[in-house]
Amino acid sequence: xxxxxxxxxxPIEDAEALQKAFKDAEALHKSVQGWGTDEKSVxxxxxxxxxxxxxxxxxxxxxxxxxxxLKRLESELSGDFERAVYRWMLEPADRDxxxxxxxxxxxNKGHVIIEIVSVLSPEEVLAMxxxxxxxxxxxxxxxxxxxTTGHLRQLLVGLVTxxxxxxxxxxxxxxxxxxxxxxxxxKEKKGNPEEAIRILTTRSKxxxxxxxxxxxxxxxxxxxxxxxxxxSDDFHKALHTAIRCINDHKxxxxxxxxxxxxxxxxxxxxxxxxxxxxxxxxxxxxxxVYYKRNSVHLEDAVAKEISGDYKKFILTLLGK
Amino acid sequence: xxxxxxxxxxPIEDAEALQKAFKDAEALHKSVQGWGTDEKSVxxxxxxxxxxxxxxxxxxxxxxxxxxxLKRLESELSGDFERAVYRWMLEPADRDxxxxxxxxxxxNKGHVIIEIVSVLSPEEVLAMxxxxxxxxxxxxxxxxxxxTTGHLRQLLVGLVTxxxxxxxxxxxxxxxxxxxxxxxxxKEKKGNPEEAIRILTTRSKxxxxxxxxxxxxxxxxxxxxxxxxxxSDDFHKALHTAIRCINDHKxxxxxxxxxxxxxxxxxxxxxxxxxxxxxxxxxxxxxxVYYKRNSVHLEDAVAKEISGDYKKFILTLLGK
Numbered sequence: 001x002x003x004x005x006x007x008x009x010x011p012i013e014d015a016e017a018l019q020k021a022f023k024d025a026e027a028l029h030k031s032v033q034g035w036g037t038d039e040k041s042v043x044x045x046x047x048x049x050x051x052x053x054x055x056x057x058x059x060x061x062x063x064x065x066x067x068x069x070l071k072r073l074e075s076e077l078s079g080d081f082e083r084a085v086y087r088w089m090l091e092p093a094d095r096d097x098x099x100x101x102x103x104x105x106x107x108n109k110g111h112v113i114i115e116i117v118s119v120l121s122p123e124e125v126l127a128m129x130x131x132x133x134x135x136x137x138x139x140x141x142x143x144x145x146x147x148t149t150g151h152l153r154q155l156l157v158g159l160v161t162x163x164x165x166x167x168x169x170x171x172x173x174x175x176x177x178x179x180x181x182x183x184x185x186x187k188e189k190k191g192n193p194e195e196a197i198r199i200l201t202t203r204s205k206x207x208x209x210x211x212x213x214x215x216x217x218x219x220x221x222x223x224x225x226x227x228x229x230x231x232s233d234d235f236h237k238a239l240h241t242a243i244r245c246i247n248d249h250k251x252x253x254x255x256x257x258x259x260x261x262x263x264x265x266x267x268x269x270x271x272x273x274x275x276x277x278x279x280x281x282x283x284x285x286x287x288x289v290y291y292k293r294n295s296v297h298l299e300d301a302v303a304k305e306i307s308g309d310y311k312k313f314i315l316t317l318l319g320k
Numbered sequence: 321x322x323x324x325x326x327x328x329x330x331p332i333e334d335a336e337a338l339q340k341a342f343k344d345a346e347a348l349h350k351s352v353q354g355w356g357t358d359e360k361s362v363x364x365x366x367x368x369x370x371x372x373x374x375x376x377x378x379x380x381x382x383x384x385x386x387x388x389x390l391k392r393l394e395s396e397l398s399g400d401f402e403r404a405v406y407r408w409m410l411e412p413a414d415r416d417x418x419x420x421x422x423x424x425x426x427x428n429k430g431h432v433i434i435e436i437v438s439v440l441s442p443e444e445v446l447a448m449x450x451x452x453x454x455x456x457x458x459x460x461x462x463x464x465x466x467x468t469t470g471h472l473r474q475l476l477v478g479l480v481t482x483x484x485x486x487x488x489x490x491x492x493x494x495x496x497x498x499x500x501x502x503x504x505x506x507k508e509k510k511g512n513p514e515e516a517i518r519i520l521t522t523r524s525k526x527x528x529x530x531x532x533x534x535x536x537x538x539x540x541x542x543x544x545x546x547x548x549x550x551x552s553d554d555f556h557k558a559l560h561t562a563i564r565c566i567n568d569h570k571x572x573x574x575x576x577x578x579x580x581x582x583x584x585x586x587x588x589x590x591x592x593x594x595x596x597x598x599x600x601x602x603x604x605x606x607x608x609v610y611y612k613r614n615s616v617h618l619e620d621a622v623a624k625e626i627s628g629d630y631k632k633f634i635l636t637l638l639g640k
Contacts, residue, residue, distance in 0.1 A: 126446060129483050139485045142522040153518070154474065161481035163449050165459045198473070202462040 021056035024049065025064055028057070037076040039309040046085065047316035051280055054089055080268040081310040087276045088317070093127035096120065097135050099273060100128070104143050110152070110234070111241045112273070113144065114159055115252070118245035122164045129160075151193045152235045158201030159242060165204040175210040176218070178203070182211065183219050186227055186239075193235065200242055208246050223247075250282060254289040257298065266305045271314065279317045287318070341376035342384065344369065348377070349385055357396040359629040366408065367636035371600055374409055400588040401630040407596045408637070413447035416440065417455050419593060420448070424463050430472070430554070431561045432593070433464065434479055435572070438565035442484045449480075471513050472555045478521030479562060485524040495530040496538070498523070502531065503539050506547055506559075513555070520562055528566050543567075570602060574609040577618065586625045591634065599637045607638070 024045050031038035049057065061069035070089050077085055087095050096116050103109035117125050132140040141161045148156055178199045185196035200208070215223045224247060227240045244252045253274050260270035278286055290298040299320045303311065344365050351358035369377065381389040390409050397405055407415050416436050423429035437445050452460040461481050468476055498519045505516035520528065535543045544567060547560045564572045573594050580590035598606055610618040619640045623631065 126483070133483075133485050133487075137485060137487050137489055139483055139522060139524070141482060142485065142524075145518045145522045149514075153514075157478070157518075157522075158481075161478075161483065162461060163446070163453075163459055163481065165453050165457060165462065167453075167457050169457055194469075194473075198465045198477075202459060202465045202477075204459070204462075 017053070017056060018060070021053065021060040022064065024053075024057045025061035025069070028061065028069065029065055032072055032076045039077070039081070040312070042073070042077070042085065043309065043313045043316055046088065047313060051092065055091060058089065077309075079310065080272065080306075081308065081313060083269075084272045084276060084310060084313055087272060088279075088313075091131075092277070092280075093124065093131040094135065095277065096124075096128040097131040097140070099277075100132065100140060101136060101143070104147055107147065110148075110156060110238055113156060114238055114241045115245050115249075115256075117159050117162075118242050119249040119252075122162075122166050125160075126163065150235070151197065152238055154194065155197050155201065155235065155238050155242070158197055162201050164202070167204065168206050169204075170207055170210045172210065172214075175207065175214045178211045179214040179218055179223075182215060182223060183226075186223070186230055186236075196239065200239070200246075205246055212243070212247055250286050250289050253278060253286045254293055257286070257290055258294065261301050261305050268306065268310070271302070271306070275314055275317050283318070337373070337376060338380070341373065341380040344373075344377045345381035345384055345389070348381065348389065352392055352396045359397070359401070360632070362393070362397070362405065363629065363633045363636055366405065367633060371412065375411060378409065397629075399630065400592065400626070401628065401633060403589075404592045404596060404630060404633055407592060408599075408633075411451075412597070413444065413451040414455065415597065416444075416448040417451040417460070419597075420452065420460060421456060421463070424467055427467065430468075430476060430558055433476060434558055434561045435565050435576075437479050437482075438562050439569045439572075442482075442486050445480075446483065470555070471517065472558055474514065475517050475521065475555065475558050475562070478517055482521050484522070487524065488526050489524075490527055490530045492530065492534075495527065495534040498531045499535040499538055499543075502535060502543060503546075506543070506550060506556075516559065520559070520566075525566055532563070532567055570606050570609050573598060573606045574613055577606070577610055578614065581621050581625050588626065588630070591622070591626070595634055595637050603638070 027041060027045055031041040046054065046057075058069045061067065070086060073085055073089070074082060087098070090098060100113050100116055103112035116128065120128065129140050132138070136143070141157050144160050145153055145157050181192075181195050182199060185193055199211070203211070212223050215226075219226070224240060224244055227236060227243065231237045231240045241252075244255075256270050256274050260267035260274075274286070275283065287298045290296075290301075294301070299315060299318050302314055302318065303320075306314065347361060347365055351361040366374065366377075378389045381387070390406060393405055393409070394402060407418070410418060420433050420436055423432035436448065440448065449460050452458070456463070461477050464480050465473055465477050501512075501515050502519060505513055519531070523531070532543050535546075539546070544560060544564055547556060547563065551557045551560045561572075564575075576590050576594050580587035580594075594606070595603065607618045610616075610621075614621065619635060619638050622634055622638065623640075626634065
């Protein structure tokens with residue numbers, strides 16, 4: 001599995017890295033030349049390079065062949081395999097911007113936007129929003145707001161635009177008050193959803209974890225379970241997703257993977273998204289959570305459900 | 321007047337700048353030593369140094385005398401003069417964070433927050449929000465949201481959290497549709513304020529200017545004038561302020577200055593805020609707008625209304 005390595009800056013190692021990127025670009029060029037494509041070598045090379053190396057390869061390819069490697073791969077590959085390679089090749093902030101934009105266009109995927117902005121760190125969200133500007137000449141909140149209304153809009157725009165404080169301080173009194181406000185807000189849907197939105201979109205994640213814990217202590221049930229009973233409309237579903245992503249994103253991703261693999265026909269987009277975005281972060285932990293929950297290794301479940309080059313590529317990223 | 325100079329990075333010039341900062345720190349140290357303070361030399365030195373030089377002086381002072389120059393000045397100076405010098409000495413993003421925080425604590429100053437986030441560029445707003453984290457261990461939106469409710473909260477939090485697209489593209493069709501939405505929303509207050517909030521908090525400034533122009537063309541009156549008729553409650557007042565700051569912030573600042581100087585007793589906070597925050601940006605233009613509107617030079621109006629060291633300092637920043 002490709003892992004994020006610390007880049008050392010000694011000139012010799014820099015030269016070595018450049019030389020390696022050049023050779024990779026050369027091999028990739030060979031594999032896309034002439035009749036057919038050598039998918040195996042695309043998988044072998046790109047599936048084992050970290051984010052920094054992939055950017056160097058793309059640059060080296062552009063300089064050597066005056067062509068964008070990404071565009072070339074797009075035209076040579078197809079289907080789920082193409083989409084997975086394309087996403088893997090993008091820088092993380094840019095990739096998240098693409099995922100968010102696809103989710104906005106597909107009206108049914110608000111959960112992807114919630115997932116991205118709730119799991120990323122505050123600074124990563126800013127980087128993603130900047131990448132969104134560069135790519136789409138719009139702000140992310142502009143596009144989200146124009147496609148939603150009412151409380152769902154308030155929640156989504158709030159999550160997208162928030163720049164949460166990243167420190168570890170907790171205010172226990174606030175945790176108690178706001179656990180009660182959340183409880184009132186969720187109970188029979190009679191409370192004020194705007195206060196729940198305010199709390200979930202502005203408080204620091206550490207503070208929110210304290211609030212969720214306090215909720216469980218005082219109300220005898222976890223907030224996510226309680227919400228599940230009420231999550232019939234889009235707004236409450238979105239609330240549920242946001243809380244799960246903030247509360248324990250590894251458990252959340254496990255469930256996305258479980259759902260993606262259990263579906264008749266497999267949700268390849270969900271599978272690709274989790275594997276590609278977490279491969280260089282915490283996919284190892286997510287695999288463990290998956291095994292604990294399902295008594296089946298994620299790799300084995302994946303191997304059973306998908307096929308072809310797409311399967312080979314995803315298994316490579318999974319470290320098989 | 322101190323103006324923002326481009327810092328050249330040649331080693332000789334760097335050494336010269338450091339030497340100058342050291343001498344300034346030495347002179348300032350002398351002026352705050354022993355009985356009384358030599359306010360005149362504080363004004364002469366600090367009033368004629370740009371933002372970069374002031375930071376160097378503060379650093380040099382700390383290294384030489386193991387003391388924070390800002391804290392020392394706070395204890396040596398007093399009143400409006402102290403507040404003006406203190407604000408002048410802060411880096412812009414940090415200064416805006418302080419101004420926003422003071423405005424949140426003083427329930428009556430929402431317009432200052434609107435002014436800051438509507439006038440700054442998108443990237444400057446982010447820098448200010450980061451400075452707010454560092455200083456207060458909270459997010460700005462967290463504090464704003466906790467002190468407001470309803471549509472006023474939606475508008476303020478939206479303005480504070482927005483990271484507008486900064487490009488120059490205009491969508492004329494959108495300008496027409498959204499001019500109409502704004503018109504409906506303002507008319508007799510019967511429209512949907514949430515749509516007005518969405519437009520004003522998410523669209524790029526260039527797009528909003530096109531929308532405001534379209535509003536005037538189609539409805540025969542400028543949106544700010546129309547709003548003025550309806551601005552009786554806090555929400556509509558806030559809407560009015562936001563639109564004025566986005567539409568023409570120099571005209572907005574002129575009016576703040578005019579109001580500050582015309583009041584019985586003078587609004588020193590307003591005067592200081594505009595002069596200190598704009599001195600290294602566009603104070604020259606604002607002075608021109610002021611003269612055109614009042615047939616009196618801003619310096620003369622200021623000289624008439626305030627006195628003492630505060631007067632000398634403000635006039636120095638005004639370039640007198």
